[in-house]
Amino acid sequence: MTDAVLPPLLLLGGGKMGSAMLAGWRERGVSRVVVIDPGAEAQALAGDGVEVVPSIGAVPAGFAPGAVILAVKPQMAEAAVDGLARFAGEAVIVSIMAGITINWLAGRFPGGAIVRAMPNTPAAVRQGITVAVAGAGVAPARRALAEALLGAVGDVAMVDDEALLDPVTAVSGGGPAYVFLLVELLEAAALEQGIPADLARRLARQTVIGSAALLAASDQPADALRRAVTSPKGTTERALAVLMDDAAWPDAMRRAIAAATARSRELASG
Numbered sequence: 001m002t003d004a005v006l007p008p009l010l011l012l013g014g015g016k017m018g019s020a021m022l023a024g025w026r027e028r029g030v031s032r033v034v035v036i037d038p039g040a041e042a043q044a045l046a047g048d049g050v051e052v053v054p055s056i057g058a059v060p061a062g063f064a065p066g067a068v069i070l071a072v073k074p075q076m077a078e079a080a081v082d083g084l085a086r087f088a089g090e091a092v093i094v095s096i097m098a099g100i101t102i103n104w105l106a107g108r109f110p111g112g113a114i115v116r117a118m119p120n121t122p123a124a125v126r127q128g129i130t131v132a133v134a135g136a137g138v139a140p141a142r143r144a145l146a147e148a149l150l151g152a153v154g155d156v157a158m159v160d161d162e163a164l165l166d167p168v169t170a171v172s173g174g175g176p177a178y179v180f181l182l183v184e185l186l187e188a189a190a191l192e193q194g195i196p197a198d199l200a201r202r203l204a205r206q207t208v209i210g211s212a213a214l215l216a217a218s219d220q221p222a223d224a225l226r227r228a229v230t231s232p233k234g235t236t237e238r239a240l241a242v243l244m245d246d247a248a249w250p251d252a253m254r255r256a257i258a259a260a261t262a263r264s265r266e267l268a269s270g
């Protein structure tokens with residue numbers, strides 16, 4: 001399915017995640033996409049088989065998408081999906097909205113084939129990771145289409161347990177933000193040690209970019225790559241003694257992931 005030509009698609013929300021996924025579908029040679037997004041910025045997505053319309057009412061008559069992808073903020077989901085149920089007969093409904101459950105979606109798309117997914121922003125460079133769960137009774141072909149759409153922007157893991165989507169949202173959905181924060185903090189600490197601003201920024205960015213590339217290229221796990229940097233009685237050892245103290249990064253990461261997981265569960269209840 002991954003290499004098959006994609007059917008016409010209806011994308012609700014052409015923001016950060018929606019546009020990132022659209023770029024992946026374009027690369028896969030999607031025939032036609034209608035994007036519903038009232039914002040002026042979304043007009044930039046139009047062209048090459050992609051139309052942008054401001055509302056559901058403006059979707060061209062007779063348009064029959066093979067999939068409807070829901071990529072609006074969870075807080076506006078209720079109003080935004082109103083009027084979309086008519087597409088659910090022909091289309092698989094793929095939601096990437098944080099916290100919005102299959103049960104909630106089933107109430108808005110009665111009888112529809114629903115897939116709930118959590119991608120992340122590296123999707124914009126086809127380096128994303130998405131975890132997805134198909135609702136009960138989703139036919140294999142529709143599940144495969146959803147997997148192909150998500151796989152156009154990176155790796156996909158299909159799971160059976162929807163409850164995993166809350167911690168997944170915390171770990172990989174939000175994960176890029178924690179990595180970017182690391183770049184910011186490294187740059188700020190470099191400045192504090194007297195490194196000139198331009199060089200501090202360059203060091204912080206390239207250290208994270210290079211480390212990610214090394215991780216990708218290596219067959220060693222992260223802890224082995226960390227040990228390779230850490231000379232006995234050297235400088236890194238001193239830094240890691242601070243960072244790896246249980247009250248420092250280990251505790252902060254546990255609390256951060258628990259807080260985001262709890263927020264994902266809260267979003268489910270509106």
Ligand SMILES: NC(=O)c1ccc[n+]([C@@H]2O[C@H](COP(=O)([O-])OP(=O)(O)OC[C@H]3O[C@@H](n4cnc5c(N)ncnc54)[C@H](OP(=O)(O)O)[C@@H]3O)[C@@H](O)[C@H]2O)c1
Pocket residue numbers: 012013014015016017018036037038039040042070071072073074076079080096097098118119120121173
């Ligand atoms: N960003 C992430 O890292 C990430 C990762 C995984 C999943 N998600 C999920 O992806 C979804 C979208 O997030 P995002 O970060 O892409 O948000 P976003 O950039 O704000 O995109 C949402 C888009 O929907 C538009 N919109 C507003 N009302 C609409 C309506 N009634 N119908 C159609 N479009 C409407 C918005 O336009 P305006 O800006 O003009 O309001 C915006 O362009 C969320 O549910 C989020 O939980 C996000």
